[in-house]
Amino acid sequence: MTVAREFASVLSPEGKLEPTEAFEPFADRLKQANDELWGTAFRQMKLVRAFDREGTNLQRQGQLALYVQLEGQEAAQIGSGLATRPQDTVFPSYREHGVGLVRGLDLVKILALLRGVTNSGWNPEEENNFRNYTLVIASQTLHATGYAMGQTLDGKVGTGNADEDEATIVYFGDGSTSQGDLNEALVFAKSYNTPEVFFLQNNHWAISVPVSVQSPVPLYRRADGFGIPSVQIDGNDVMAAWAVTGQFMDDARAGKGPSFIEALTYRMGAHTTSDDPTKYRTRDEEQHWRERDPIDRLEKYLRAQGTTDAFFSDIETEAADYASDIRRRTLALPNPEPLQMFNHAYAEPNQEIERQQMAFFDFEASLEEDA
Amino acid sequence: MTEHETLPMAKALNAGMRAAMERDEKVLMMGEDIGTLGGVFRITEHLKRDFGPNRVFDTPLAESGIIGTAIGLAMRGYRPVCEIQFDGFVYPGFDQITSQLAKFHARTQGDVSLPLVIRIPYGGHVGAIEHHMESPETYFAHTPGIRVVSPSTPNDAYWMIQQAIESDDPVVFLEPKSRYWPKGEVNLDEPSAPMVETRIARAGEHVTLIGFGAQTTMNLQAAQLAEDEGVSVEVLDLRSVSPIDWDPIFDSVRRTGRAVIAQEAPGNVSVGSELAATIAERCFYSLEAPVLRVSAYDVPFPPARLEKQYLPDVDRVLDAIDRTLDY
Numbered sequence: 001m002t003v004a005r006e007f008a009s010v011l012s013p014e015g016k017l018e019p020t021e022a023f024e025p026f027a028d029r030l031k032q033a034n035d036e037l038w039g040t041a042f043r044q045m046k047l048v049r050a051f052d053r054e055g056t057n058l059q060r061q062g063q064l065a066l067y068v069q070l071e072g073q074e075a076a077q078i079g080s081g082l083a084t085r086p087q088d089t090v091f092p093s094y095r096e097h098g099v100g101l102v103r104g105l106d107l108v109k110i111l112a113l114l115r116g117v118t119n120s121g122w123n124p125e126e127e128n129n130f131r132n133y134t135l136v137i138a139s140q141t142l143h144a145t146g147y148a149m150g151q152t153l154d155g156k157v158g159t160g161n162a163d164e165d166e167a168t169i170v171y172f173g174d175g176s177t178s179q180g181d182l183n184e185a186l187v188f189a190k191s192y193n194t195p196e197v198f199f200l201q202n203n204h205w206a207i208s209v210p211v212s213v214q215s216p217v218p219l220y221r222r223a224d225g226f227g228i229p230s231v232q233i234d235g236n237d238v239m240a241a242w243a244v245t246g247q248f249m250d251d252a253r254a255g256k257g258p259s260f261i262e263a264l265t266y267r268m269g270a271h272t273t274s275d276d277p278t279k280y281r282t283r284d285e286e287q288h289w290r291e292r293d294p295i296d297r298l299e300k301y302l303r304a305q306g307t308t309d310a311f312f313s314d315i316e317t318e319a320a321d322y323a324s325d326i327r328r329r330t331l332a333l334p335n336p337e338p339l340q341m342f343n344h345a346y347a348e349p350n351q352e353i354e355r356q357q358m359a360f361f362d363f364e365a366s367l368e369e370d371a
Numbered sequence: 372m373t374e375h376e377t378l379p380m381a382k383a384l385n386a387g388m389r390a391a392m393e394r395d396e397k398v399l400m401m402g403e404d405i406g407t408l409g410g411v412f413r414i415t416e417h418l419k420r421d422f423g424p425n426r427v428f429d430t431p432l433a434e435s436g437i438i439g440t441a442i443g444l445a446m447r448g449y450r451p452v453c454e455i456q457f458d459g460f461v462y463p464g465f466d467q468i469t470s471q472l473a474k475f476h477a478r479t480q481g482d483v484s485l486p487l488v489i490r491i492p493y494g495g496h497v498g499a500i501e502h503h504m505e506s507p508e509t510y511f512a513h514t515p516g517i518r519v520v521s522p523s524t525p526n527d528a529y530w531m532i533q534q535a536i537e538s539d540d541p542v543v544f545l546e547p548k549s550r551y552w553p554k555g556e557v558n559l560d561e562p563s564a565p566m567v568e569t570r571i572a573r574a575g576e577h578v579t580l581i582g583f584g585a586q587t588t589m590n591l592q593a594a595q596l597a598e599d600e601g602v603s604v605e606v607l608d609l610r611s612v613s614p615i616d617w618d619p620i621f622d623s624v625r626r627t628g629r630a631v632i633a634q635e636a637p638g639n640v641s642v643g644s645e646l647a648a649t650i651a652e653r654c655f656y657s658l659e660a661p662v663l664r665v666s667a668y669d670v671p672f673p674p675a676r677l678e679k680q681y682l683p684d685v686d687r688v689l690d691a692i693d694r695t696l697d698y
């Protein structure tokens with residue numbers, strides 16, 4: 001396997017606290033954490049994995065057009081998500097169900113998008129600044145950077161008031177690093193010293209293309225060329241993800257500018273439900289990562305701390321209930337009203353669209369009369 | 372007493388943007404070289420000096436970056452006005468315009484609007500080199516969710532840029548660069564018609580001649596020459612290329628029975644095509660002749676020494692008017 005580089009990690013696959021050298025600059029932050037936080041992280045990882053499996057099932061049963069799986073990436077997402085503050089803004093790509101959960105998004109809204117009921121599913125203002133999913137690879141990295149420029153212009157950075165200072169975090173994958181937009185985002189971010197964390201989940205595959213085809217050097221090192229500090233972390237280690245993201249988000253809010261995190265992780269499932277990973281990757285590779293499962297390792301840690309069986313079985317029950325509730329509500333999602341497709345093409349009145357909407361209405365009505 | 376001033380379009384645009392920035396502190400200007408230099412055409416001259424570097428700033432040389440970050444700024448509540456340095460350089464930002472900017476309002480069922488203006492100096496008649504004289508309006512007019520407008524006079528430039536900035540829709544604002552320098556009267560007090568409306572630039576009876584941007588000036592010249600021959604031409608200035616304000620066009624064509632469309636862009640699948648098809652559809656029983664189009668040829672913009680032959684000129688417009696009268 002190719003994960004030989006020294007990355008920032010603290011929680012070993014065996015559930016022991018074994019900080020690597022690269023983690024040292026962040027080690028102090030762990031003092032701000034406690035087992036209650038890790039209990040929360042564990043619960044959210046379990047919930048989102050249950051959601052993930054239910055999403056896959058719903059797609060298999062024809063209830064979703066597509067489902068995008070996140071299994072394996074729970075630690076990177078929950079850890080980094082828990083390191084954000086309420087006033088921060090999150091720009092996801094399309095796989096960040098875990099981050100959405102942390103930010104309080106009702107995940108049925110993601111399935112509404114994947115069921116074809118809506119093109120976005122939620123109003124970010126009402127969802128703790130969790131912005132909409134973006135399907136065009138790396139587009140959102142520019143939106144995030146512009147938004148972060150706005151945070152600076154609004155004077156919400158570096159005031160020293162920890163409850164008011166804001167930062168932005170943007171998520172993307174290893175394949176996305178090849179896009180021009182990400183490179184332009186890094187240029188703009190450094191030029192305007194944006195309060196921003198670039199969070200790369202390197203899950204080793206861009207559909208069927210291995211990361212080695214995107215880059216011969218570890219991706220975090222690219223940030224160097226933009227003058228942006230970067231760290232590679234063990235993306236299956238929720239503690240490392242939490243500590244490093246928290247440090248960089250603090251730096252961002254304090255006005256120290258952008259930073260870049262490469263979380264090494266692995267997408268255990270398919271890219272999406274229309275993908276077939278058996279065609280391009282090996283069982284050995286999957287096994288290697290299975291042994292580094294982010295949830296198992298936190299469970300081992302928590303058990304070693306004396307967490308009771310009851311805690312784990314309660315969460316097991318809660319996760320199962322959560323998944324069936326998601327299923328029930330997904331199946332109940334109504335189809336959108338056809339006339340509404342005309343409603344929001346423009347923000348301001350547009351006579352031509354109104355005329356076409358009337359024509360559509362009359363045509364549909366005439367079909368009903370004929371029937 | 373109303374205040375009138377005689378200004379070239381370049382200065383009228385500058386004054387319009389200045390007024391918009393004074394009214395609303397959320398209005399920002401961004402683009403390549405627009406700050407200290409004031410833009411390669413000086414349209415943003417002194418705005419940085421007067422409004423400061425937080426409101427008028429030079430960006431890295433990256434069009435997707437300009438539009439994409441402007442989208443983020445708009446999400447944050449700002450009203451960014453982006454300058455694309457020349458028409459032929461908007462394409463690296465095309466993806467952000469068509470995939471993101473145009474769709475956000477619909478995609479989010481109205482939750483997120485992106486009041487963003489993309490200013491593009493466009494069009495020929497200035498003898499420039501490759502990629503500096505294009506008419507890209509069709510690419511944007513084809514995309515639902517963005518508005519595409521182009522002023523043809525300093526007065527319209529002054530008012531339409533303010534209307535574009537005030538619009539909650541994203542606007543591609545095409546500035547006919549060959550019209551930057553000629554002067555015209557600007558009424559600083561009374562707004563011109565809303566930018567969505569088609570304007571009757573000259574009333575006439577025998578033929579309706581339709582165009583926009585710099586072409587309108589040429590169309591007015593053609594109408595003047597035709598009058599010397601006893602032909603009365605009504606000249607319509609679209610102002611809004613997408614959506615098109617149809618009623619004044621239908622009214623005019625129903626009166627004259629004849630329509631000629633002239634545009635700088637190549638004719639294939641263009642705004643002119645849309646005008647011709649829609650007029651045929653909606654004014655069929657009033658037409659005395661087929662709708663005729665005068666366009667650039669369907670080839671890449673040639674070296675500048677050939678632009679006179681490539682772009683529609685007064686003679687080609689007059690020829691089309693004659694042909695339509697022959698039916």
Ligand SMILES: Cc1ncc(C[n+]2csc(CCOP(=O)(O)OP(=O)(O)O)c2C)c(N)n1
Pocket residue numbers: 095135136137172173174175176177203205206207271
């Ligand atoms: C601009 C663009 N090109 C192609 C695609 C099709 N596509 C969707 S996901 C994907 C792979 C992305 O890989 P990566 O960035 O590593 O993210 P991951 O899905 O692995 O999290 C591709 C090629 C797209 N969505 N956008």
